Amino acid sequence: MRRCGFRVPDQASEHADVPGPTEWGAGPGVGPWQGELPDDPRYDPELLREGDTRNVVDAYRYWTREAIIADIDHRRHPLHIAIENFGNDANIGAVVRTANAFAVDTVHIVGRRRWNRRGAMVTDRYQRLLHHATTAELLAFAADAGLTPVAVDNVPGSVRLEETVLPRECLLIFGQEGPGITDDAKTGSMMTVSIAQFGSTRSINAGVAAGIVMHTWISQHAGLDRAW
Secondary structure, eight states, X not given: OEETTEEOOOTTGGGTTSOOTTOOTTSSSBOSOOSSOOOOTTBOHHHHHHOXXXXXXXXXXXXXXXXXXXXXXXHOEEEEEEEEOOSSHHXXXXXXXXXXXXXXXXXXXXXXXXXXXXXXXXXXXXXXXXXXXXXXXXXXXXXXXXXXXXXEOOXXXXXXXXXXXXXXXXXXXXXXXXXXXXXXXXXXXXXXXXXXXXXXXXXXXXXXXXXXXXXXXXXXXXXXXXXX
């Protein structure tokens, strides 16, 4: 591996051929179960017989969809994500996939109900999703649930994400590409946070920005001993 013209030793080279818990390794999934079949209702008889090529971590191999959802429900964080009327449907899929990776409680989609699920890589099957017709409806939900809304946008008056402690019971609100967050979301949020940038572009892709802010919340509030 090279960085800035210098060769950097690969400190993990001795483990390079050993897949991690969230990696597929040589192929997309595993084949049929080898040996005596487990006597556990969480396992899917069809997957045990034919193999499991789904996009799930190794701990959930051969489990039924219902068993996986039930287990994640015990692991979910008090973090909610809201997406305001994204013009680019692919961004919603990316946000849902990342939310699933971080065991976010619920992803809220505001505005258009239909969206392109391809970017979610079928993780929407395991992630709680809730639709709201308007931002006002979303904010009412947050108030009833005891969540603190935090808008995310690079606008005057925003505070740096890197210097901010996010609320634990939090609703992060993201706007669409271009227009950004709506005025209703700004005024209804405790604060607006922005991601520090150093290049020429005016903004970061909304799906990428959502991942950055979600991971910031995780680093501040999640118990890493529970991560895969």
